[in-house]
Amino acid sequence: MDTVWGLKEHLETELRQQGLWHLFTDVEMVLIPVLVAMERNGILLDTDLLREMSRELGEQLVKLEREIYSSVGHQFNINSPQQLGRVLFEELRLPQSRRTKSGYSTEASVMEALRGVHLVVEFVLQYRQLSKLKSTYIDVLPALINRKTGRVHTTFNQTGTATGRLSSSDPNLQNIPIRGELGGKIRRAIIAPPEAYLLSGDYSQIDLRVLAHLSQDPGLIAAFAQDEDIHSATACRLFGVSRDEVTPEMRRNAKTVNFGVIYGMSDYGLEQATKLSRGVSRDEVTPEMRRNAKTVNFGVIYGMSDYGLEQATKLSREEASQFIALYFEKYPKVKEYLETTKEQARKLGYVQTVLGRRRFLPEINSSNRVVREAAERMAINAPVQGSSADIIKIAMINLHREMERRSLKSKMLLQIHDELLFEVPEEEVEEMKSLVAEVMPSAFQLCVPLKVDIKVGRNWGEMA
DNA sequence: ACAATGGTCC
DNA sequence: ACTCGGACCATTGTA
Numbered sequence: 285m286d287t288v289w290g291l292k293e294h295l296e297t298e299l300r301q302q303g304l305w306h307l308f309t310d311v312e313m314v315l316i317p318v319l320v321a322m323e324r325n326g327i328l329l330d331t332d333l334l335r336e337m338s339r340e341l342g343e344q345l346v347k348l349e350r351e352i353y354s355s356v357g358h359q360f361n362i363n364s365p366q367q368l369g370r371v372l373f374e375e376l377r378l379p380q381s382r383r384t385k386s387g388y389s390t391e392a393s394v395m396e397a398l399r400g401v402h403l404v405v406e407f408v409l410q411y412r413q414l415s416k417l418k419s420t421y422i423d424v425l426p427a428l429i430n431r432k433t434g435r436v437h438t439t440f441n442q443t444g445t446a447t448g449r450l451s452s453s454d455p456n457l458q459n460i461p462i463r464g465e466l467g468g469k470i471r472r473a474i475i476a477p478p479e480a481y482l483l484s485g486d487y488s489q490i491d492l493r494v495l496a497h498l499s500q501d502p503g504l505i506a507a508f509a510q511d512e513d514i515h516s517a518t519a520c521r522l523f524g525v526s527r528d529e530v531t532p533e534m535r536r537n538a539k540t541v542n543f544g545v546i547y548g549m550s551d552y553g554l555e556q557a558t559k560l561s562r563g564v565s566r567d568e569v570t571p572e573m574r575r576n577a578k579t580v581n582f583g584v585i586y587g588m589s590d591y592g593l594e595q596a597t598k599l600s601r602e603e604a605s606q607f608i609a610l611y612f613e614k615y616p617k618v619k620e621y622l623e624t625t626k627e628q629a630r631k632l633g634y635v636q637t638v639l640g641r642r643r644f645l646p647e648i649n650s651s652n653r654v655v656r657e658a659a660e661r662m663a664i665n666a667p668v669q670g671s672s673a674d675i676i677k678i679a680m681i682n683l684h685r686e687m688e689r690r691s692l693k694s695k696m697l698l699q700i701h702d703e704l705l706f707e708v709p710e711e712e713v714e715e716m717k718s719l720v721a722e723v724m725p726s727a728f729q730l731c732v733p734l735k736v737d738i739k740v741g742r743n744w745g746e747m748a
Numbered sequence: 749a750c751a752a753t754g755g756t757c758c
Numbered sequence: 759a760c761t762c763g764g765a766c767c768a769t770t771g772t773a
Contacts, residue, residue, distance in 0.1 A: 666764090
Protein backbone atom coordinates (compact mmCIF):
# COMPACT_ATOMS: atom_id res chain seq x y z
CA MET A 285 0.00 0.00 0.00
CA ASP A 286 2.73 2.41 0.92
CA THR A 287 4.35 1.87 -2.41
CA VAL A 288 1.12 2.65 -4.24
CA TRP A 289 0.75 5.97 -2.45
CA GLY A 290 4.39 6.60 -3.01
CA LEU A 291 3.83 5.97 -6.68
CA LYS A 292 0.93 8.41 -6.70
CA GLU A 293 3.13 11.07 -5.10
CA HIS A 294 5.86 10.43 -7.58
CA LEU A 295 3.62 10.50 -10.65
CA GLU A 296 1.81 13.61 -9.48
CA THR A 297 5.09 15.41 -8.97
CA GLU A 298 6.27 14.22 -12.34
CA LEU A 299 3.12 15.37 -14.12
CA ARG A 300 3.22 18.75 -12.41
CA GLN A 301 6.86 19.25 -13.31
CA GLN A 302 6.22 18.36 -16.91
CA GLY A 303 3.30 20.75 -17.13
CA LEU A 304 0.87 17.91 -17.75
CA TRP A 305 -1.17 18.12 -14.56
CA HIS A 306 -3.94 20.15 -16.11
CA LEU A 307 -4.29 17.77 -19.05
CA PHE A 308 -4.36 14.81 -16.69
CA THR A 309 -6.82 16.08 -14.08
CA ASP A 310 -9.04 18.47 -15.97
CA VAL A 311 -9.29 16.58 -19.23
CA GLU A 312 -8.43 12.90 -19.05
CA MET A 313 -9.72 12.17 -15.55
CA VAL A 314 -12.88 14.21 -16.04
CA LEU A 315 -13.51 12.46 -19.32
CA ILE A 316 -13.73 9.04 -17.68
CA PRO A 317 -17.31 9.32 -16.39
CA VAL A 318 -18.37 10.69 -19.76
CA LEU A 319 -16.96 7.64 -21.50
CA VAL A 320 -18.54 5.36 -18.92
CA ALA A 321 -21.93 6.92 -19.61
CA MET A 322 -21.47 6.53 -23.35
CA GLU A 323 -20.49 2.90 -23.02
CA ARG A 324 -23.49 2.23 -20.81
CA ASN A 325 -25.87 4.06 -23.10
CA GLY A 326 -25.07 1.90 -26.11
CA ILE A 327 -26.54 2.16 -29.58
CA LEU A 328 -29.76 0.75 -30.93
CA LEU A 329 -29.93 -1.38 -34.08
CA ASP A 330 -32.61 -2.13 -36.64
CA THR A 331 -32.09 -5.88 -36.58
CA ASP A 332 -34.78 -6.54 -39.17
CA LEU A 333 -32.98 -4.34 -41.64
CA LEU A 334 -29.64 -6.00 -40.93
CA ARG A 335 -31.13 -9.46 -41.28
CA GLU A 336 -32.63 -8.53 -44.61
CA MET A 337 -29.35 -7.05 -45.78
CA SER A 338 -27.51 -10.16 -44.73
CA ARG A 339 -29.86 -12.38 -46.70
CA GLU A 340 -29.67 -10.20 -49.78
CA LEU A 341 -25.90 -9.97 -49.59
CA GLY A 342 -25.59 -13.69 -49.09
CA GLU A 343 -27.45 -14.28 -52.33
CA GLN A 344 -25.34 -11.75 -54.16
CA LEU A 345 -22.15 -13.32 -52.86
CA VAL A 346 -23.21 -16.75 -54.06
CA LYS A 347 -23.81 -15.30 -57.51
CA LEU A 348 -20.43 -13.59 -57.54
CA GLU A 349 -18.79 -16.78 -56.35
CA ARG A 350 -20.30 -18.66 -59.27
CA GLU A 351 -19.19 -15.97 -61.72
CA ILE A 352 -15.66 -16.09 -60.36
CA TYR A 353 -15.40 -19.88 -60.45
CA SER A 354 -16.79 -20.12 -63.95
CA SER A 355 -14.58 -17.40 -65.37
CA VAL A 356 -11.55 -19.07 -63.80
CA GLY A 357 -12.59 -22.62 -64.55
CA HIS A 358 -12.54 -24.07 -61.04
CA GLN A 359 -13.37 -23.43 -57.42
CA PHE A 360 -10.96 -22.01 -54.87
CA ASN A 361 -11.07 -19.94 -51.69
CA ILE A 362 -11.58 -16.37 -52.82
CA ASN A 363 -10.97 -15.17 -49.27
CA SER A 364 -7.43 -16.51 -49.35
CA PRO A 365 -5.06 -13.92 -50.83
CA GLN A 366 -2.60 -16.74 -51.40
CA GLN A 367 -4.96 -18.85 -53.49
CA LEU A 368 -6.36 -15.79 -55.24
CA GLY A 369 -2.86 -14.64 -56.12
CA ARG A 370 -1.98 -17.99 -57.67
CA VAL A 371 -5.17 -17.99 -59.71
CA LEU A 372 -4.77 -14.44 -60.99
CA PHE A 373 -1.06 -14.30 -61.60
CA GLU A 374 -0.10 -17.90 -62.37
CA GLU A 375 -3.14 -19.49 -63.96
CA LEU A 376 -4.52 -16.40 -65.68
CA ARG A 377 -1.10 -14.80 -66.17
CA LEU A 378 -2.34 -11.35 -65.28
CA PRO A 379 0.43 -8.75 -65.16
CA GLN A 380 1.76 -8.62 -61.64
CA SER A 381 3.07 -5.45 -60.12
CA ARG A 382 3.72 -5.53 -56.41
CA ARG A 383 4.70 -8.59 -54.45
CA THR A 384 4.29 -9.30 -50.80
CA LYS A 385 6.70 -11.25 -48.65
CA SER A 386 4.99 -14.50 -49.40
CA GLY A 387 3.61 -14.02 -52.89
CA TYR A 388 1.53 -11.78 -55.09
CA SER A 389 -0.28 -8.76 -53.80
CA THR A 390 -4.00 -8.89 -54.42
CA GLU A 391 -4.94 -5.72 -52.59
CA ALA A 392 -7.62 -3.53 -54.09
CA SER A 393 -5.30 -0.83 -55.47
CA VAL A 394 -3.38 -3.50 -57.38
CA MET A 395 -6.51 -5.07 -58.74
CA GLU A 396 -8.05 -1.73 -59.70
CA ALA A 397 -5.31 -1.46 -62.29
CA LEU A 398 -6.26 -4.88 -63.64
CA ARG A 399 -9.86 -3.94 -64.23
CA GLY A 400 -10.62 -4.63 -67.84
CA VAL A 401 -7.71 -7.01 -68.29
CA HIS A 402 -9.84 -9.90 -67.17
CA LEU A 403 -13.50 -10.04 -66.26
CA VAL A 404 -12.83 -11.92 -63.05
CA VAL A 405 -11.06 -8.93 -61.51
CA GLU A 406 -14.26 -6.94 -61.40
CA PHE A 407 -16.08 -9.83 -59.78
CA VAL A 408 -13.39 -10.32 -57.17
CA LEU A 409 -13.36 -6.64 -56.26
CA GLN A 410 -17.10 -6.73 -55.80
CA TYR A 411 -16.93 -9.95 -53.87
CA ARG A 412 -14.30 -8.50 -51.55
CA GLN A 413 -16.32 -5.41 -50.84
CA LEU A 414 -19.54 -7.23 -50.12
CA SER A 415 -18.05 -9.98 -48.03
CA LYS A 416 -16.05 -7.47 -46.00
CA LEU A 417 -19.11 -5.49 -45.05
CA LYS A 418 -21.19 -8.57 -44.43
CA SER A 419 -18.71 -10.41 -42.25
CA THR A 420 -17.41 -7.38 -40.34
CA TYR A 421 -20.56 -5.39 -39.71
CA ILE A 422 -23.84 -6.73 -40.96
CA ASP A 423 -23.51 -10.18 -39.41
CA VAL A 424 -21.43 -9.19 -36.38
CA LEU A 425 -23.26 -6.20 -34.91
CA PRO A 426 -26.60 -7.93 -34.23
CA ALA A 427 -24.76 -10.73 -32.46
CA LEU A 428 -23.28 -8.20 -30.03
CA ILE A 429 -26.59 -6.87 -28.76
CA ASN A 430 -26.68 -7.03 -24.98
CA ARG A 431 -29.53 -9.19 -23.73
CA LYS A 432 -30.44 -6.91 -20.87
CA THR A 433 -30.25 -3.55 -22.61
CA GLY A 434 -31.08 -4.59 -26.14
CA ARG A 435 -28.24 -2.38 -27.28
CA VAL A 436 -24.67 -2.65 -28.50
CA HIS A 437 -22.07 -1.35 -26.04
CA THR A 438 -18.60 -0.51 -27.29
CA THR A 439 -15.54 -0.01 -25.13
CA PHE A 440 -13.69 3.28 -25.45
CA ASN A 441 -9.99 2.98 -24.85
CA GLN A 442 -8.50 6.17 -23.49
CA THR A 443 -4.88 5.05 -23.47
CA GLY A 444 -4.54 3.11 -26.66
CA THR A 445 -3.33 5.59 -29.24
CA ALA A 446 -0.05 7.38 -29.75
CA THR A 447 -1.67 10.72 -30.49
CA GLY A 448 -4.35 11.10 -27.81
CA ARG A 449 -7.27 9.94 -29.84
CA LEU A 450 -9.76 7.54 -28.34
CA SER A 451 -10.22 4.14 -29.82
CA SER A 452 -13.29 1.93 -29.81
CA SER A 453 -13.42 -1.84 -29.71
CA ASP A 454 -15.67 -4.86 -29.22
CA PRO A 455 -17.13 -3.65 -31.44
CA ASN A 456 -15.24 -0.80 -33.03
CA LEU A 457 -17.98 1.73 -33.67
CA GLN A 458 -15.55 4.25 -35.08
CA ASN A 459 -15.20 2.49 -38.40
CA ILE A 460 -18.80 1.82 -39.35
CA PRO A 461 -18.98 2.13 -43.15
CA ILE A 462 -20.24 5.35 -44.66
CA ARG A 463 -18.93 5.36 -48.22
CA GLY A 464 -20.81 3.84 -51.05
CA GLU A 465 -24.40 2.81 -51.25
CA LEU A 466 -23.95 -0.17 -49.00
CA GLY A 467 -22.09 1.88 -46.40
CA GLY A 468 -24.99 4.27 -46.08
CA LYS A 469 -27.37 1.36 -45.84
CA ILE A 470 -25.45 -0.08 -42.91
CA ARG A 471 -25.61 3.26 -41.11
CA ARG A 472 -29.33 3.27 -41.63
CA ALA A 473 -29.48 0.28 -39.32
CA ILE A 474 -28.22 2.38 -36.43
CA ILE A 475 -31.39 4.00 -35.20
CA ALA A 476 -33.07 6.04 -32.52
CA PRO A 477 -35.84 4.55 -30.39
CA PRO A 478 -39.43 5.63 -30.96
CA GLU A 479 -40.07 9.29 -30.20
CA ALA A 480 -36.38 10.09 -30.44
CA TYR A 481 -33.79 11.19 -32.97
CA LEU A 482 -30.11 10.82 -33.58
CA LEU A 483 -28.21 14.09 -33.61
CA SER A 484 -24.66 14.44 -34.83
CA GLY A 485 -22.28 17.34 -34.50
CA ASP A 486 -19.12 17.12 -36.53
CA TYR A 487 -16.21 19.52 -36.69
CA SER A 488 -15.69 20.76 -40.21
CA GLN A 489 -12.06 20.38 -41.29
CA ILE A 490 -10.80 20.46 -37.74
CA ASP A 491 -7.38 19.07 -38.67
CA LEU A 492 -6.74 21.79 -41.22
CA ARG A 493 -8.00 24.44 -38.85
CA VAL A 494 -5.59 23.15 -36.25
CA LEU A 495 -2.85 23.29 -38.84
CA ALA A 496 -3.78 26.89 -39.59
CA HIS A 497 -3.53 27.63 -35.88
CA LEU A 498 -0.27 25.83 -35.28
CA SER A 499 1.42 27.18 -38.39
CA GLN A 500 -0.11 30.65 -38.26
CA ASP A 501 -0.09 30.62 -42.04
CA PRO A 502 -1.87 33.74 -43.31
CA GLY A 503 -3.32 32.02 -46.36
CA LEU A 504 -4.86 29.18 -44.41
CA ILE A 505 -6.05 31.52 -41.67
CA ALA A 506 -7.67 33.85 -44.16
CA ALA A 507 -9.43 31.02 -45.92
CA PHE A 508 -10.95 29.78 -42.69
CA ALA A 509 -11.67 33.26 -41.38
CA GLN A 510 -13.82 33.78 -44.45
CA ASP A 511 -15.31 30.33 -44.09
CA GLU A 512 -14.21 29.27 -47.53
CA ASP A 513 -14.36 25.72 -48.76
CA ILE A 514 -10.72 25.04 -47.98
CA HIS A 515 -10.13 22.51 -50.72
CA SER A 516 -11.50 24.82 -53.37
CA ALA A 517 -9.57 27.69 -51.87
CA THR A 518 -6.39 25.66 -52.04
CA ALA A 519 -7.06 24.80 -55.65
CA CYS A 520 -7.59 28.44 -56.46
CA ARG A 521 -4.47 29.42 -54.60
CA LEU A 522 -2.25 26.83 -56.20
CA PHE A 523 -3.49 27.48 -59.69
CA GLY A 524 -4.56 31.11 -59.65
CA VAL A 525 -4.04 34.69 -58.66
CA SER A 526 -6.66 37.31 -58.09
CA ARG A 527 -9.70 36.64 -60.18
CA ASP A 528 -9.82 39.94 -62.02
CA GLU A 529 -6.24 39.63 -63.23
CA VAL A 530 -6.74 36.43 -65.07
CA THR A 531 -6.77 36.86 -68.84
CA PRO A 532 -8.61 34.39 -71.05
CA GLU A 533 -5.30 33.11 -72.41
CA MET A 534 -3.85 32.58 -68.97
CA ARG A 535 -6.95 30.74 -68.04
CA ARG A 536 -6.84 28.53 -71.08
CA ASN A 537 -3.15 27.71 -70.72
CA ALA A 538 -3.45 27.03 -67.07
CA LYS A 539 -6.44 24.88 -67.65
CA THR A 540 -4.55 22.80 -70.19
CA VAL A 541 -1.57 22.44 -67.91
CA ASN A 542 -3.76 21.61 -64.96
CA PHE A 543 -5.50 18.83 -66.75
CA GLY A 544 -2.18 17.62 -68.06
CA VAL A 545 -0.87 17.49 -64.53
CA ILE A 546 -3.98 15.86 -63.20
CA TYR A 547 -3.91 13.17 -65.81
CA GLY A 548 -0.21 12.71 -65.28
CA MET A 549 0.55 12.14 -68.92
CA SER A 550 3.94 13.73 -69.07
CA ASP A 551 6.49 15.28 -66.82
CA TYR A 552 6.74 18.96 -66.20
CA GLY A 553 9.69 21.13 -65.36
CA LEU A 554 9.99 24.00 -63.02
CA GLU A 555 8.75 26.32 -65.73
CA GLN A 556 5.50 24.47 -65.88
CA ALA A 557 5.21 24.67 -62.15
CA THR A 558 5.53 28.41 -62.48
CA LYS A 559 2.84 28.37 -65.12
CA LEU A 560 0.63 26.64 -62.65
CA SER A 561 0.87 29.59 -60.35
CA ARG A 562 -1.13 31.85 -62.60
CA GLY A 563 -4.07 30.14 -64.04
CA VAL A 564 -7.67 29.58 -63.24
CA SER A 565 -10.34 31.53 -61.44
CA ARG A 566 -12.44 30.12 -58.66
CA ASP A 567 -15.31 29.25 -60.92
CA GLU A 568 -13.00 27.20 -63.07
CA VAL A 569 -11.92 24.96 -60.25
CA THR A 570 -12.99 21.57 -61.45
CA PRO A 571 -13.89 18.64 -59.23
CA GLU A 572 -10.63 16.98 -60.23
CA MET A 573 -8.57 20.00 -59.26
CA ARG A 574 -10.42 20.30 -55.99
CA ARG A 575 -9.85 16.62 -55.33
CA ASN A 576 -6.12 16.92 -55.89
CA ALA A 577 -5.93 19.98 -53.67
CA LYS A 578 -7.82 18.05 -51.04
CA THR A 579 -5.33 15.24 -51.25
CA VAL A 580 -2.49 17.67 -50.78
CA ASN A 581 -4.24 19.25 -47.82
CA PHE A 582 -4.57 15.90 -46.13
CA GLY A 583 -1.15 14.89 -47.31
CA VAL A 584 0.44 17.77 -45.50
CA ILE A 585 -1.34 16.81 -42.32
CA TYR A 586 -0.13 13.27 -42.68
CA GLY A 587 3.39 14.22 -43.68
CA MET A 588 2.93 12.78 -47.10
CA SER A 589 5.88 12.17 -49.37
CA ASP A 590 5.85 12.88 -53.07
CA TYR A 591 5.52 9.15 -53.56
CA GLY A 592 2.36 9.10 -51.51
CA LEU A 593 0.94 12.00 -53.45
CA GLU A 594 1.78 10.28 -56.69
CA GLN A 595 -0.14 7.22 -55.59
CA ALA A 596 -3.06 9.29 -54.39
CA THR A 597 -3.44 11.58 -57.40
CA LYS A 598 -1.96 9.78 -60.36
CA LEU A 599 0.40 12.69 -60.84
CA SER A 600 3.85 11.61 -61.87
CA ARG A 601 6.50 11.69 -59.21
CA GLU A 602 8.05 14.80 -60.57
CA GLU A 603 4.72 16.55 -60.91
CA ALA A 604 3.80 15.53 -57.46
CA SER A 605 6.96 16.90 -55.93
CA GLN A 606 6.45 20.13 -57.84
CA PHE A 607 2.89 20.28 -56.67
CA ILE A 608 4.13 20.04 -53.12
CA ALA A 609 6.76 22.68 -53.76
CA LEU A 610 4.08 24.93 -55.14
CA TYR A 611 1.92 24.28 -52.14
CA PHE A 612 4.70 25.33 -49.81
CA GLU A 613 5.31 28.37 -51.93
CA LYS A 614 1.69 29.34 -51.44
CA TYR A 615 1.58 28.40 -47.80
CA PRO A 616 5.09 29.32 -46.61
CA LYS A 617 4.32 29.28 -42.91
CA VAL A 618 3.09 25.73 -43.20
CA LYS A 619 6.46 24.79 -44.58
CA GLU A 620 8.14 26.68 -41.77
CA TYR A 621 5.95 25.04 -39.17
CA LEU A 622 6.75 21.57 -40.45
CA GLU A 623 10.46 22.33 -40.25
CA THR A 624 10.36 23.76 -36.74
CA THR A 625 8.21 20.87 -35.55
CA LYS A 626 10.71 18.34 -36.82
CA GLU A 627 13.46 20.43 -35.30
CA GLN A 628 11.71 20.41 -31.95
CA ALA A 629 11.33 16.67 -32.14
CA ARG A 630 15.04 16.28 -32.84
CA LYS A 631 16.01 18.58 -30.00
CA LEU A 632 13.53 17.61 -27.28
CA GLY A 633 12.68 14.11 -28.41
CA TYR A 634 8.96 14.86 -28.48
CA VAL A 635 6.26 17.00 -30.05
CA GLN A 636 3.13 18.28 -28.37
CA THR A 637 -0.47 19.32 -28.82
CA VAL A 638 -2.23 22.53 -27.85
CA LEU A 639 -2.85 21.06 -24.39
CA GLY A 640 0.73 19.87 -24.01
CA ARG A 641 0.08 16.23 -24.74
CA ARG A 642 3.34 14.71 -25.87
CA ARG A 643 4.38 12.13 -28.34
CA PHE A 644 7.91 10.92 -27.94
CA LEU A 645 9.81 10.11 -31.09
CA PRO A 646 13.14 8.56 -30.18
CA GLU A 647 13.67 7.45 -33.75
CA ILE A 648 13.69 11.00 -35.07
CA ASN A 649 17.50 10.92 -34.98
CA SER A 650 17.87 7.45 -36.42
CA SER A 651 20.67 6.94 -38.91
CA ASN A 652 18.30 4.74 -40.92
CA ARG A 653 16.64 7.10 -43.33
CA VAL A 654 13.42 5.13 -43.64
CA VAL A 655 13.02 4.93 -39.89
CA ARG A 656 13.91 8.57 -39.42
CA GLU A 657 11.53 9.83 -42.06
CA ALA A 658 8.73 7.75 -40.62
CA ALA A 659 9.35 9.50 -37.30
CA GLU A 660 9.33 12.86 -39.05
CA ARG A 661 5.91 12.16 -40.50
CA MET A 662 4.69 11.23 -37.05
CA ALA A 663 6.18 14.44 -35.69
CA ILE A 664 4.13 16.40 -38.18
CA ASN A 665 0.93 14.46 -37.74
CA ALA A 666 0.82 14.02 -33.97
CA PRO A 667 0.31 17.67 -32.96
CA VAL A 668 -2.43 18.07 -35.54
CA GLN A 669 -4.31 14.88 -34.88
CA GLY A 670 -3.64 15.12 -31.16
CA SER A 671 -4.81 18.72 -30.83
CA SER A 672 -8.04 17.82 -32.59
CA ALA A 673 -8.43 15.01 -30.09
CA ASP A 674 -7.80 17.42 -27.20
CA ILE A 675 -10.46 19.78 -28.48
CA ILE A 676 -13.22 17.23 -28.95
CA LYS A 677 -12.49 15.79 -25.53
CA ILE A 678 -13.08 19.21 -23.99
CA ALA A 679 -16.29 19.49 -25.97
CA MET A 680 -17.45 16.11 -24.69
CA ILE A 681 -16.78 17.10 -21.10
CA ASN A 682 -18.55 20.43 -21.43
CA LEU A 683 -21.52 18.94 -23.21
CA HIS A 684 -21.91 16.12 -20.74
CA ARG A 685 -21.73 18.53 -17.83
CA GLU A 686 -24.29 20.87 -19.32
CA MET A 687 -26.64 18.05 -20.28
CA GLU A 688 -26.51 16.84 -16.71
CA ARG A 689 -26.98 20.30 -15.25
CA ARG A 690 -30.09 20.76 -17.34
CA SER A 691 -31.30 17.24 -16.52
CA LEU A 692 -31.69 16.49 -20.20
CA LYS A 693 -32.69 12.98 -21.21
CA SER A 694 -30.51 13.12 -24.30
CA LYS A 695 -27.60 10.70 -24.35
CA MET A 696 -24.13 10.96 -25.79
CA LEU A 697 -23.55 7.75 -27.72
CA LEU A 698 -20.40 7.86 -29.80
CA GLN A 699 -17.30 9.85 -30.58
CA ILE A 700 -15.83 9.31 -34.00
CA HIS A 701 -12.71 11.51 -33.81
CA ASP A 702 -14.28 14.69 -35.15
CA GLU A 703 -17.92 13.85 -34.58
CA LEU A 704 -20.26 13.30 -31.65
CA LEU A 705 -23.43 11.28 -31.92
CA PHE A 706 -26.37 11.76 -29.56
CA GLU A 707 -29.73 10.19 -28.99
CA VAL A 708 -32.26 12.91 -28.39
CA PRO A 709 -35.92 12.73 -27.37
CA GLU A 710 -38.14 14.61 -29.75
CA GLU A 711 -38.88 17.38 -27.28
CA GLU A 712 -35.18 18.04 -26.74
CA VAL A 713 -34.09 18.27 -30.36
CA GLU A 714 -34.14 22.04 -30.60
CA GLU A 715 -32.41 22.54 -27.29
CA MET A 716 -29.72 19.99 -28.10
CA LYS A 717 -29.12 21.54 -31.48
CA SER A 718 -28.46 24.89 -29.83
CA LEU A 719 -26.37 23.34 -27.12
CA VAL A 720 -24.13 21.40 -29.49
CA ALA A 721 -23.86 24.44 -31.75
CA GLU A 722 -22.75 26.47 -28.77
CA VAL A 723 -20.44 24.09 -26.95
CA MET A 724 -18.52 22.30 -29.68
CA PRO A 725 -17.19 25.40 -31.48
CA SER A 726 -16.22 27.08 -28.22
CA ALA A 727 -14.41 24.08 -26.75
CA PHE A 728 -11.08 25.64 -27.57
CA GLN A 729 -10.09 28.96 -29.02
CA LEU A 730 -7.94 28.63 -32.09
CA CYS A 731 -6.92 31.57 -34.22
CA VAL A 732 -9.54 30.44 -36.73
CA PRO A 733 -13.17 29.64 -35.97
CA LEU A 734 -14.20 26.08 -35.28
CA LYS A 735 -17.16 25.17 -37.43
CA VAL A 736 -19.61 22.41 -36.56
CA ASP A 737 -22.15 20.78 -38.82
CA ILE A 738 -25.22 19.50 -37.05
CA LYS A 739 -27.53 16.90 -38.47
CA VAL A 740 -30.63 15.19 -37.18
CA GLY A 741 -32.34 12.03 -38.32
CA ARG A 742 -34.20 8.92 -37.30
CA ASN A 743 -31.15 6.85 -38.16
CA TRP A 744 -27.44 7.38 -38.70
CA GLY A 745 -27.65 6.85 -42.44
CA GLU A 746 -29.98 9.59 -43.46
CA MET A 747 -29.46 12.69 -41.41
CA ALA A 748 -30.21 16.20 -42.54
C1' DA B 749 -1.85 -18.23 -30.62
C1' DC B 750 0.20 -15.51 -34.00
C1' DA B 751 1.72 -13.29 -38.42
C1' DA B 752 0.38 -11.76 -42.80
C1' DT B 753 -2.93 -9.73 -45.72
C1' DG B 754 -6.59 -6.85 -46.62
C1' DG B 755 -10.12 -3.34 -45.63
C1' DT B 756 -13.21 -0.16 -42.89
C1' DC B 757 -13.20 4.54 -40.50
C1' DC B 758 -11.34 9.64 -39.27
C1' DA C 759 15.07 2.17 -52.38
C1' DC C 760 11.37 4.82 -51.59
C1' DT C 761 5.04 2.88 -50.24
C1' DC C 762 0.77 8.83 -45.91
C1' DG C 763 -0.87 9.93 -40.08
C1' DG C 764 -4.02 7.30 -36.42
C1' DA C 765 -6.98 3.11 -35.15
C1' DC C 766 -9.63 -2.22 -35.06
C1' DC C 767 -10.97 -6.52 -37.00
C1' DA C 768 -11.99 -10.64 -40.26
C1' DT C 769 -9.87 -14.31 -42.57
C1' DT C 770 -6.32 -17.46 -43.86
C1' DG C 771 -2.48 -20.21 -43.02
C1' DT C 772 1.23 -21.71 -40.10
C1' DA C 773 3.05 -22.88 -35.73
